[in-house]
Amino acid sequence: MRSARGQAEAAIMNDVTTENAPVIDVRGVTKQFDGRIVVDHVDLRVERGEIYGFLGPNGSGKTTFIRMLCGLLTPDAGTGTCLGLDLLREQRAIRLQVGYMTQRFSLYTDLTVRENLDFVARLFALPQRRAAIDRTLEELGLTARQKQLAGTLSGGWKQRLALAACMLHAPRLLLLDEPTAGVDPQARRDFWERIHDLAGRGLTVLISTHYMDEAERCHRLAYLAYGHLLTQGTAAEIVKEAALETWEVDGPDLSQLAAQLRVLPGVTQVTAFGAGLHVSGTDPATLHRATAPYRRAPYRWTPTPSGMEDVFIHLMQQVPDNVT
C-alpha cells in the first residue's frame, strides 16, 4: 500500500525536478470528420498542477480535442506534446500516464464496482493490485458499495467510480469530459473538492463543463466554439478582455421590454437573470444612447459587473455558425 503511493509520489517528484515544461503544449491541432472541421487550429498550453477548464457549447469540439490529447483520435494537423511525449507518435505511452474519464459512463454496468476496478488494474498491470484498489475505494468512499453492480449506482456514484477507475494507475494528467453532467449539487461540490485536492498534489486536470459555477473554480479557462479557441486565461482575464458593459434592469413586463431592447443598435444581448434582465453591449456610448428612451419608470437600471455567463453568451453569439 505504501509503496504504490510512494511510486505515484516519486513520479510526481521526478516530474518536478526534471520537467518544468508544460504538461500540455500543442499548436495548430486540427481534426475533421468527413470534410467537416470539428477542431480548427487550436493552440493550448496547460502548466503542471493546473485545473484547466474547457468550456463551449455542445458540438464545439471539446470531446474531440480531449480524445486527441489521450490518443483516441489522431489529429489531421498540428504538433505538440502531452506530458513531454509526442502527440502524434507516442500515443501509447501517453495513454499509460493519462486518466481519461469519458463523457458517457464507460465502465461495465454488469460488473460490480470492485470487479470494474480490478479489470482496469489488471489492464495496467498494477503491482499490489488489491491494495491499490482498496486504497482507491477508500479514497472515493466506495468501499461500502464495492459489491454493487455498477449499473445500479446513481449518477453521482457512477461518477465517483469513473473517477476511481481513471485514477487507479496514478496518472499525471486527468482528462475529464463533462464529469459532472447529471450529478446533483452536493456530489458536484464533493467532486470539485477532490479535484482541487488532487491538483494540490501536483496532478494536472483538464476538465470540460457547461456549468458557469464550475468554470469559476478552475485556475484557467479556455472557451471553444465551433472548433475555434475563442479566448483563454483566468476567469478575471476573460471577463476583462471581453470589455462588456452590462446593466441590470428591474420592472414589470420584462419579456416585452427584452424584445424591444434586443433589436436596438449597440445591444449585443439581453438575457433574463433571476427577476431582472441583463442588457449588455461592447460599446458603452452606443449602448447608452440606444437604451435612453427606456431608462425611465417603471424600469430601474443599475450598472452591474459582467459575469462569466454574460461573457460566454456574448462569445457564442459572435461566432458565425460555420458548422451548419
Added chain:
Amino acid sequence: MNTHRFTWSRFYAVVRKEFIQMRRDRMTFGMMIGVPLMQLILFGFAINTDPKHMPTAVLAADNSPFARSLVAAMRNSEYFDIRDDGPTTEAQARTALQRGTLQFVLTIPANFERDLLRGNRPALALEADASDPAAVGNAVGGIRELLATVWARDFSGPLAHLQPAPPPADLRVHRLFNPEGETAINIVPGLMGVILTLTLVMITALAITRETERGTMEHLLSSPVRPLEVMTGKIVPYIVVGYVQVCVVLLAARFVFNVPMVGSVPLLLALAPIFMACNLAVGVTVSTIARNQLQAVQMSVFFFLPSLLLSGFMFPFRGMPHWAQALGAILPLTHFLPIVRGILLKGNTLAEVAPHVWPMLLFLVAVLALGLRRYRQTLD
C-alpha cells in the same frame, strides 16, 4: 511496463471479465444452453428427409378386392395416411393438393379389376404435391414396390399366370453406417457443427459491438490493452462454452438419438476447438466491422446461411454444382462435418480426417488477420 507486446496479465484480465459478464447475462447464458437443445429437438426429431404418414386420398372408381387390398397395403407401408373423409371428385382432390391438405391422390380407374385380370396393365394415377421433392421420392418408390407384391396372394390357383415375372436383375441397396436410413444419425452429429457455428459466431459478434454501443470501448481503447489481447481474451471463454455445447450434443446423440459412436470421442474433442476458434474468429471479425449489435446479428446470419446450405449439412455436398462446392470448401463447417461424422459414424482416425483439419487452420489464420487489421485502435 511492457506495452508493445502481448502480455498474459492483460489477456487474463479480459478473459476474467468476459466470464463474469457471461455469468451475469442470463439471456445469453440461456441461449448458449437453450439453442443446442432446441436445435437438437427440431432437427433431430422434427426434420426428417424420409417423411412418412403423408395425407393421401384414394379416388376409387372400382371397389374390387384388388383395389381394396392395394389400399390396405398402402396403409400398412406407413408412407401413406389414407383419409376416409377425403375428396370424392377429381376437382375436390385437385383443390386439396393445391391447398397442401393432401400430399397424394391415388386414382383407381373404372374396370380396374377387369383390366387387371385380362392382363391389360391398367394405369393407376398417383398425383403428388411435389413442391418438396424430398417428401415425395421415397413414398413413390414405396408404392412401386407395393405394386410388384401386393397381389401375390390373390394371383394364386387359376390366376397364377398373372404373377409378375421377377425382374431380371435383383437390386439390393445396402445402407452403410445407417442401415435403417434414420435421418437423425446423419443429422445429429452434423448439428454439433451447426450449433457451434450459430451460437459462437453470434455471441462473439455481439461481444465487441456491445462494447462499442455501451461506450465501454472508449474506455478499453484508452487503456494499454492490445488488440490481440482483447481478441484472444474474448475468444477463449467461449471455447469453454463451445465445449459445453459439444457435450450436450454428444450426450443427446448417445442417449436420446442412439447415434452409434464408433470412433474416438477424445479425438473429436481434441479437434473441436480448431473449429470453434474458426467461428469465434469470424464473430470477432464481424464485430470489428459492424457498427452496432443489429448489424452484428445480420452479418452473423449472412455467414450462417451459406454454412448451413453449402456445407453438406442440409443437402449432400456431392450433389451441389462445382461453384457451390468451391464456395462451400472455404467454410469451416464443410470440413468439420466430415470430421465429426467420420469419427462418430465410421470410426475415422486422425490420419483419415487430417485433410479436413488444415483448411480450417488456414481459415482461422486468415480471419484472425482480417480481424486484427480491422480492430480500431483509435476512434477515428
